[in-house]
Amino acid sequence: MDDKIMLAHGSGGEKYRELVKEIFLPAYSNEFLNPLNDSAILTGGEKIAMTTDSYVVKPLFFPGGDIGSLAVSGTVNDLAVSGAYPKYISVGMILEAGLSMSTLSKIVDSIARTAKEAGVQIVTGDTKVIENRGSSDGIFINTAGIGIFPKGRAVPQQKIEVGDRIIISGYAASHGMAVMAKREDLGFLPPILSDAAPLGDLTAAVLNNKNHIINAMRDPTRGGVAATLCEWVTTDTDIILYDNSVPVRPDVSAACSLLGLDPLFIANEGIILLCVPESCAESVLTSLKSNKHGEYARIIGEVRKGNAAVKAVTEFGSYRRIMMPSGELLPRIC
Amino acid sequence: MKYSIEDLIKQINFLADGAGDIAIMEVCGTHTASIRKFGIMSILPENIKMVSGPGCPVCVTSQEDISAAVAIADREGVIFTCFGDMMRVPCDSTSLYSLFEKGRDVRLVTSPMDAKKIAQENPEKQVVYFGIGFETTAPHTAALVEEADKEKIKNLSVLNSHKTMPSAIKHLLQADSKISALLCPGHVASIIGADAFSFVPDILHLPAAVAGFDAYEILAAILRILDMIHSNKTQCINMYPKAVTKNGNRKALELLYQVMEPDDALWRGLGNIPESGLKFREYYEEFDARYRFEIPKNKASDANGCVCAHILRGKKIPTQCIHFGKDCTPDNPVGPCMVSAEGSCAAYYRYRE
């Protein structure tokens, strides 16, 4: 096997076959993928969920994860928060010539490991190689994911209602801060760990209880908790966030204050936000806490009658408006 | 703690009652950010207003300095380093961030010393650090340059846009204004000392309080200001004794003035303010990026009709400016009040019909 990716690896010829047989197949092996047909023939329920996502992460590896684990988690989580049971994913890769084979292997292993953890199978894939454009760590991943809806499972309507409680499943901002700290070489000791993880089991823990009504469920990725709340709020509601109740890991919280960043606006890949009627809020919280990714779940806010404002309320009664974030987050010093 | 935050709020309400309109200017970007974060405005009585003064160094950096930065960063062989805040400030439809997107080597740093490290790691490149900020940040740049000189690091220079706070406040508030008091910047004061703000009561005849940065500290300073107004006293009280002394940090100031000396400076929207900037002393001139890259020092005046200074003094509102919403927008700001999201013009623009 060559030690670097070359344009020939994307040509469809011998080298391409070699790449598939030696790198991808051993890692992803399953009954749907192994025949290497043009498309995978799958089985599923009546109603399916489908999603697609692309990953262009810098750096490729960060404390607690890498582009591969992120691609699987991100795709799986999009399915999971739709109420589906994540089942199959595709992995398309665009590689830059010059990428080292060992880097690729590491990422492929990570994809395989995360898929196993998530209980999904990688059933189809594609690889193209483009000329080197100056970086030797160029790898872009595109995924598609398919989830099925078990019989009788209620699908979140993604519509909030007055009186609902807002629940967060765990610490906010850990993933975004881990990636930023690594990318900008911010020198935190010990390094800040990402919490990126596939959350299909977590959502299942909530959805499997037939008494739970889930009005909305999202994974607050880019734009953070703030963006999700701003998307949820409707013209005749306000979302009231109890400012100090949003859980943030102590090291992440310290890093946020050092960089002048608000954890509400930082990306997440290991938590979900739920909006549920008050009557089942405690029960949903208990279900979340029964899963390892939901240990720090908390009620962080509520929906009131209003006019499309998201407000964070402090314990001494003051409030601030939370606006839809815009642009890339950059550390502040002044 | 003897007094709770609720006690402070109660006393603020008591002292504000019947006191008429009071406008307190804060002159620190982090005060502005904290006031917003803690929702301070939402709990102050209606007659107490906070006004964001020219205290955000990013906002007051002149268009000329930013075009110098963009010109240098756009050169081959240059690594341009700056604080994250500075990256996005637009200048003629470009910015340091857009240069970065285009593939130029623009790097975000969180300390000037990062620039030294980058210079040492990239001896074949010219590394430029964009020095912005007031007395709190300027000694850092002085330390960087002093070390670079000692260690003979030849590929490092500084685009010096540092400014000093007292002269600018004096300049702005000496004219007739509707500002009733000043919330003094705690971290600037920790360097220059609380006494450096005694000109506020002595010359401007306004009460002043040096303030810390959490909700409690900010409210305590506002309370102290209201107490002075109530009892008709005009003093400068240090309400951040934990971090601020009378005379400040002598070691930092000595280093700062070993490397730099006062100079006139151009402030966005406020024009040229005498003795409100800092330039390198002759010995350190070779570290001046303008000198190294032969970029002439701007002498431009501010005769473009921007009324930010009047807005800050409370004498005009944004819509009375000829630029507002036309050639001055958040994407292409003319004055500082449009750069900062907390600035009056940006707020007016956001909520315009």
Added chain:
Amino acid sequence: MCLAVPGKITDINGTDAKVDYNGVSKYASLRLVEKAAIGDIVLVHAGFIIEILDKDDGEELQKLIDETMRLIK
């Protein structure tokens, strides 16, 4: 202006101090302060320690607030 955050010196290494902020540490320069020791609570701005904080635990501020409480409804 100026974001500055308090932390605790846990180690000193030449002209740099390791400063702990509630579980995460970062090195900061000691060049702008006279004397700093392990255990000091310091204010850090842009990679430099700019001040060693008083250990009085806010007592002085309470006294200053006291003076505004003379007049009460």
